[in-house]
Amino acid sequence: MVSLNFDRSFDVPPETTMVVSPLIRRVLADNPGPFTFKGTSSFIIGHGQVAIIDPGPDSDIHLAALLAAVKDETVSHILITHSHLDHSPLAPKLKRATGAAIVGHGPVADQAGEEGLRLDASIDADFDPDIKLRHGEVISGKGWSLEGVFTPGHMSNHMSYALREEKALLCGDHVMAWSTSVIAPPDGNMGQYFASLRLLLERDDDIYHPAHGPSRRDPRPLVRAYLTHRRMREDAIITRLKAGDHSIEEIVKANYADINPKLHAAAGLSTLAHIEHLIERGLVRAEPQGTAGVQYFAT
Secondary structure: OOOOOOOOOOOOOOOOEEEEEOOEEEEEOOOOEOOOEOOOEEEEEOOOEEEEEOOOOOOHHHHHHHHHHOOOOEEEEEEOOOOEOOOOOOHHHHHHHHOOEEEEOOOHHHHOHHHOOOOOOOEOOOOOOOEEOOOOOEEEEOOEEEEEEEOOOOOOOOEEEEEHHHOEEEEEOOOOOOOOOOOOOOOOOHHHHHHHHHHHHOOOOOEEEEOOOOOEEOOHHHHHHHHHHHHHHHHHHHHHHHHOOOOHHHHHHHHOOOOOHHHHHHHHHHHHHHHHHHHHOOOEEEEEOHHHOEEEEEO
């Protein structure tokens, strides 16, 4: 499996305003965990008239920290990269406190198609932004402009934001320097994720600011490494199928033997997302086994 060059040097105190760049400040929510790393970063864009990206989890402590960070400033927009519970739930309280409009691609249902709502326990089911931003549209304020860069995959409504003045991409959970992004069906979609990674290779952003962990300068080599890593994961799945492993559990046990077993459930979701992508391309077939579930076979 390809070895990604992860950067876990992220010594940032929670609930404290930190200057990231001339136009960006960070307030890290105190919600560390196996999928959030040290916590969720809320980014404040601009000075005087500002936008806040990803207000974070429903935490009164984090709300107070954000309001203290923008004291005597006007918050015009609250932008959401995606509606997982560690990113969007604080937005309504922040809106009531500031009067700012909530911006995002839209609720998960916008991408559900004929299958209906595609929700899981980690999704903010109440998320419905005031302004539904499309790819390429711009939200601007005094001295800053944020372009919507639609990057579905991690979630169907995942939107990154390009700060044009700094050639910086606020990329949510799409690409992170500390770890790979989890793609968890039913809402996560590996085919969309591959396409969104390829989209970033067409851009010329100088730096990525993910919602978890450190920023990454010269980010395109990391994106290419992500693509290589995901292709190798798919090759490893096909290898296991040909070797006689036909369930998600068997594949995870073989391919993720080196990770904490507590993370095997998440690895199983990622494996399922890869298998769905392989089925779409005609490389794998699924065969229902009645009460025994589904088995998968290489074609």
